[in-house]
Amino acid sequence: MRDVNLRNRNRLLSERVIKGLESRHMHGYYAENADEALKIALDLIPEGSSVGYGGSMTIDALGLKEALENGNRRLIRRELAKTPEEQRAVYKEIYGADVFLSSSNAMTEDGMLVNIDGSGNRVSCICFGPSKVVMVVGMQKIQKDLDSAMKYARNTVAPANNIHLGLPNPCTKTGTCMNCLSPDSICSQFLVTRVSRFPDRIHVILVNEELGY
Numbered sequence: 001m002r003d004v005n006l007r008n009r010n011r012l013l014s015e016r017v018i019k020g021l022e023s024r025h026m027h028g029y030y031a032e033n034a035d036e037a038l039k040i041a042l043d044l045i046p047e048g049s050s051v052g053y054g055g056s057m058t059i060d061a062l063g064l065k066e067a068l069e070n071g072n073r074r075l076i077r078r079e080l081a082k083t084p085e086e087q088r089a090v091y092k093e094i095y096g097a098d099v100f101l102s103s104s105n106a107m108t109e110d111g112m113l114v115n116i117d118g119s120g121n122r123v124s125c126i127c128f129g130p131s132k133v134v135m136v137v138g139m140q141k142i143q144k145d146l147d148s149a150m151k152y153a154r155n156t157v158a159p160a161n162n163i164h165l166g167l168p169n170p171c172t173k174t175g176t177c178m179n180c181l182s183p184d185s186i187c188s189q190f191l192v193t194r195v196s197r198f199p200d201r202i203h204v205i206l207v208n209e210e211l212g213y
């Protein structure tokens with residue numbers, strides 16, 4: 001019963017989030033589960049397009065990359081880069097892609113996106129670059145306001161990502177952000193997307209499932 005109530009609560013809340021996104025010149029969609037989200041994402045990515053992505057447990061969980069590779073889109077596989085030079089070249093290629101895939105580390109109930117990044121390639125592609133940005137966001141990432149969203153991104157998402165990546169940063173020992181200045185920190189750049197300057201560019205699919213962190 002608790003699960004049913006929570007799902008109903010998320011469904012109701014998604015309407016407020018989608019209105020918030022639209023007011024900020026972005027588009028919002030609601031999916032009841034990962035399968036529905038995958039279908040919406042594929043509909044948003046035209047046949048023939050080049051597609052880049054940022055590191056995202058949510059995108060991985062959806063199986064979106066595999067689905068794109070089986071279709072008629074060109075996926076830019078950033079993990080194939082072996083050297084720093086190749087990595088830089090692939091990041092530049094992604095910057096010029098037709099579509100960029102990502103999650104958002106957190107969101108506010110009124111539609112702002114909060115993202116934290118280490119090298120900055122992911123947040124830069126959210127800001128500008130690819131013609132279209134498709135984001136998939138589990139409803140657990142929706143927070144009341146900007147302060148709560150930033151705290152969630154810093155104290156929950158970033159430590160979990162550090163642990164996932166096996167990085168030697170203080171949060172991997174404490175489970176919360178210690179505001180480190182480590183050279184290995186994945187918290188170099190903080191991006192708040194308050195408004196999209198380019199209408200129809202950013203599309204956010206809300207999923208009523210706990211996906212990613």
Ligand code: SF4
Nearest residue numbers: 158171177178180187
């Ligand atoms: S700032 Fe440092 S301690 Fe905080 S989450 Fe990022 S890497 Fe971990």
